[in-house]
Amino acid sequence: MAEELRIVLRNYGKIDPLKIDDYIAQGGYKALEKARTMDPQAVIDEVKKSNLRGRGGAGFNCGQKWSFAYQAQADEKYVVCNADEGEPGTYKDRLIMENDPHTLLEGMAICAYAIGAKKGYIYCRGEYPYVVETLKTAISQAKEKGVLGDFDIEVRMGAGAYVCGEETALIESLEGKRGEPRFKPPYPPSEGLWNKPTIVNNVETLANIPVIIDKGAEWFAAIGVSSYPGTKVVTLTGDVNNRTFFEVPTNTTIREVIYKLGGGIPAGKKFKAVQIGGTSGAFIPESQLDTPIAFDNMSAIGATLGSGAVFVLDETREIVDTVTRIMEFFEHESCGKCAPCREGTARCAELMQKMNAGLGSQKDLNLLEKLGRVMSYSCLCGLGQAAPTPALSTIKHFRADYEAKFI
Amino acid sequence: MDYRKVISDYAEVPGGVLEAFHAVQAELGYLPKEVIAEAAKVFKISTADAYGVATFYSMFSVDIRGKNVIRICESAPCHVAGAAEVVAALERELGIKMGESTPDGLFALEFTECVGQCQATPVITINGKPYLDVKPAQIPSIIAEYR
Numbered sequence: 346m347a348e349e350l351r352i353v354l355r356n357y358g359k360i361d362p363l364k365i366d367d368y369i370a371q372g373g374y375k376a377l378e379k380a381r382t383m384d385p386q387a388v389i390d391e392v393k394k395s396n397l398r399g400r401g402g403a404g405f406n407c408g409q410k411w412s413f414a415y416q417a418q419a420d421e422k423y424v425v426c427n428a429d430e431g432e433p434g435t436y437k438d439r440l441i442m443e444n445d446p447h448t449l450l451e452g453m454a455i456c457a458y459a460i461g462a463k464k465g466y467i468y469c470r471g472e473y474p475y476v477v478e479t480l481k482t483a484i485s486q487a488k489e490k491g492v493l494g495d496f497d498i499e500v501r502m503g504a505g506a507y508v509c510g511e512e513t514a515l516i517e518s519l520e521g522k523r524g525e526p527r528f529k530p531p532y533p534p535s536e537g538l539w540n541k542p543t544i545v546n547n548v549e550t551l552a553n554i555p556v557i558i559d560k561g562a563e564w565f566a567a568i569g570v571s572s573y574p575g576t577k578v579v580t581l582t583g584d585v586n587n588r589t590f591f592e593v594p595t596n597t598t599i600r601e602v603i604y605k606l607g608g609g610i611p612a613g614k615k616f617k618a619v620q621i622g623g624t625s626g627a628f629i630p631e632s633q634l635d636t637p638i639a640f641d642n643m644s645a646i647g648a649t650l651g652s653g654a655v656f657v658l659d660e661t662r663e664i665v666d667t668v669t670r671i672m673e674f675f676e677h678e679s680c681g682k683c684a685p686c687r688e689g690t691a692r693c694a695e696l697m698q699k700m701n702a703g704l705g706s707q708k709d710l711n712l713l714e715k716l717g718r719v720m721s722y723s724c725l726c727g728l729g730q731a732a733p734t735p736a737l738s739t740i741k742h743f744r745a746d747y748e749a750k751f752i
Numbered sequence: 753m754d755y756r757k758v759i760s761d762y763a764e765v766p767g768g769v770l771e772a773f774h775a776v777q778a779e780l781g782y783l784p785k786e787v788i789a790e791a792a793k794v795f796k797i798s799t800a801d802a803y804g805v806a807t808f809y810s811m812f813s814v815d816i817r818g819k820n821v822i823r824i825c826e827s828a829p830c831h832v833a834g835a836a837e838v839v840a841a842l843e844r845e846l847g848i849k850m851g852e853s854t855p856d857g858l859f860a861l862e863f864t865e866c867v868g869q870c871q872a873t874p875v876i877t878i879n880g881k882p883y884l885d886v887k888p889a890q891i892p893s894i895i896a897e898y899r
Binding site for chain 2 (some may be wrong): 434519520530
């Protein structure tokens with residue numbers, strides 16, 4: 346184990362991303378051709394059977410999502426690619442788009458054929474203007490070659506809002522509004538962009554599609570952990586020797602990611618904690634490092650796989666200080682639509698600042714725990730629901746670090 | 753710049769107000785009041801809604817600011833990699849505090865959250881261009897590129 350397996354990054358370094366002929370020479374757009382000889386229902390069944398689950402963080406069965414949009418009756422349907430990669434410590438979608446933009450276009454076109462959409466959007470974060478250019482070049486090349494048929498793709502650029510990674514907030518932003526999440530239901534596959542059936546899929550999810558159609562569902566389903574098959578691109582940051590990215594099968598453990606691929610902790614220091622899945626993920630102690638980086642396995646230890654960010658802290662790092670910074674992040678990024686998040690993130694940050702300054706007590710810790718629990722079930726969207734996780738998980742696993750700062 | 757012309761180019765784009773704001777801001781560096789009023793008219797939304805959009809997104813500014821926008825990431829991976837020292841070096845070099853612009857109108861200093869270049873922290877961006885693995889000692893020479 347602990348070997349890389351490149352599916353979504355299969356063309357990384359092998360092709361010139363700005364040349365469609367390079368992509369085609371690697372077998373590109375063959376899967377789309379194949380899909381178009383199949384019945385749309387059969388394409389969806391194949392994706393369903395592969396058990397591909399969303400790589401953006403929610404882990405929903407991709408084929409099942411598509412089938413909802415397929416069944417919906419409407420004069421227009423949309424495919425939207427969520428390229429609003431805002432989760433701190435994550436850059437996997439950028440890697441895919443920068444190095445192999447056509448795999449994304451091909452995945453979107455297959456989805457469009459399956460659900461009956463004619464129009465697609467890539468919502469790319471405003472922090473990636475150079476990626477927007479690459480995507481636009483790729484789209485114009487694909488149009489020129491005629492590989493996309495009657496499917497049209499447009500790139501739209503975000504403008505710096507973490508919450509727009511939430512699919513209904515992203516849709517609001519695409520419609521030219523403030524990126525505030527919608528009340529659900531209805532879910533986007535029945536009523537999404539301009540109230541039409543819409544599939545919103547993450548970049549990494551869509552990049553898997555051509556390979557699944559090409560090699561078949563059974564091939565894909567046999568890779569990694571069966572409940573969350575395939576690979577995951579992980580990006581390593583913090584106190585780890587190899588601060589880089591890897592694409593690994595989902596039965597790879599956190600320990601293998603940090604020690605075998607990541608090369609361990611620099612300067613002979615000891616491991617303290619790892620936060621997985623981005624800034625809303627749980628901090629995980631040494632005792633749980635043998636967990637595979639698969640969705641359900643992570644949930645079982647009270648953590649999340651999220652975006653696949655792996656943020657490592659060594660023994661010299663201050664947990665309370667780091668979590669304080671993270672809580673300030675959520676206070677800043679809360680969109681303000683619902684009170685539990687708008688007020689909750691501000692109070693979480695306030696309590697963390699107080700404790701980090703050495704002015705806190707057991708009472709503050711209890712209050713933070715209670716507030717976090719309430720937020721986790723009362724906030725409107727995933728942002729507020731997950732925001733307290735870094736605090737709650739560190740209170741659970743690193744309580745002594747908090748107590749050491751009590752007044 | 754004729755902002756009316758720039759905005760009208762997006763009039764037929766559904767939900768195109770963000771694109772129009774990006775285009776105007778690329779020229780002017782911020783979104784003046786009259787741009788917001790014009791966008792409201794073109795996209796048939798209220799001025800309040802247009803202002804709401806302009807102020808929701810952290811990359812849009814409704815206040816005049818320095819021409820070259822320097823943003824420093826303060827997310828956790830950059831935080832532990834020493835972003836605070838880079839902030840101090842930037843403030844020292846430009847003689848302003850975070851959130852301010854230089855009196856000559858050349859530079860604006862802003863915080864940002866993750867810019868997705870976490871393989872080489874800490875990271876700053878200048879007009880969207882990332883600078884990786886930034887050391888405080890490099891700040892004067894990086895700034896000099898824009899003087």
